[in-house]
Amino acid sequence: MKLLLIHTGGTIGMAETPEGLAPRKGLVEEAITKRLPQGTELITDVFNPLLDSADVGPAHWNRMLETIRSHPDATVIITHGTDTMAFTGAALSQALAGEVRRVILCGSMLPLGQEGDAEGNLDLAISAAMGTEPGVLLAFYGRLLAADGLIKHHSQEADSFRTQPQATPRTTKRRTFLDRKLAILTLSPGIPADAVEAILEKLDGAVLRIFGSGTAMNDTNLLKVLAEAVKSGKRLRAVSQCEAGGLSPGVYAAGASLWSTGIENGGTETPEAALIHLWLN
Incomplete structure (x- = not known):
């Protein structure tokens, strides 16, 4: 099995610094490597610099799409901050509709190593990546949620997401994000x-x-x-x-x-x- 990890940043890969929590390279990659089943080929694409999700936008969605499409035989895990997770979930769900890909989004409310939700969310994401049904899903707080209609309804608790069913149309056209205001x-x-x-x-x-x-x-x-x-x-x-x-x-x-x-x-x-x-x- 091939697994593509796209690590954009976010709380899950942060560590304490004198100025507060900040992204630290290698944390997410190491945590996933330790958890992968034997025989899994891991391919990584790590954003540089790592982003707070408040800074994620159309150019980053296009980069994610380009990387996903360049590895057509790989299942995908994307680690991402929670603040704009709903935007990225909708973006990837609609842009990839009809392309028969399985993409698992993952983030956390507390970083790895702080006895919070990060490890459990990552375990769930890896388990979900072993599935074969196409779709874009969020692995969070013990649940797999359809990512096309995510709602972040709580700013503090680990159980912070809901999903609202959407009617996402299928298309045979490969879509990217244009420069629109x-x-x-x-x-x-x-x-x-x-x-x-x-x-x-x-x-x-x-x-x-x-x-x-x-x-x-x-x-x-x-x-x-x-x-x-x-x-x-x-x-x-x-x-x-x-x-x-x-x-x-x-x-x-x-x-x-x-x-x-x-x-x-x-x-x-x-x-x-x-x-x-x-x-x-």
Whole structure:
């Protein structure tokens, strides 16, 4: 069996320094090597410098995809920080859809060697890598979670992730991340229309987090800004601010004006999955 380890950084591979926790080369590679079954060929790609996941973005997703595709006969483990794990999970799930690959994401809330969750998560990731069913999964806190709809719901506890089922379309096209300017915007009570307009002016598109099953404030100026953005060619994709349930346009009259602007319905997509959808489609 061939196992490809892509170590991007994150808490799992950090160690104490006088300034606090910081990445240390070799920790993750050594821990995985000790745990591998006999006969496993380990291939490693270690980011240099190692990253805090707050710094992970489209260029890094493209690097991961390039490395994965250059080893078509290998199962993949990617070690990664937890803060942007949901973005990377959605990115790889959508970009690799249809390529019949098995990719296991792994991270931890405490570093290796601190009697926390790191060792158990790594053991689970290696065990999961022995499977054959294609998909992108997160190995965390004793569970394998579909990575296309991850939600980090707790910032401190070891049981920090949930997953929201997504409808990830299959494709035969190999996709990478283009140079697009995108963002997630939350529509909140009292948000000035001119502020939204100024932000959208700098973007190619945006995910809009709207209320409940699909409503927003009945602000004539804001609705005009959204309609004009769509008319100019900017893609605006809406998702719910609720963690589950998704959008149902037309249920409430209060949402009629919003949907008339031409925004897209993200359905049950997480904000992270909706953002990746805009990047890839």
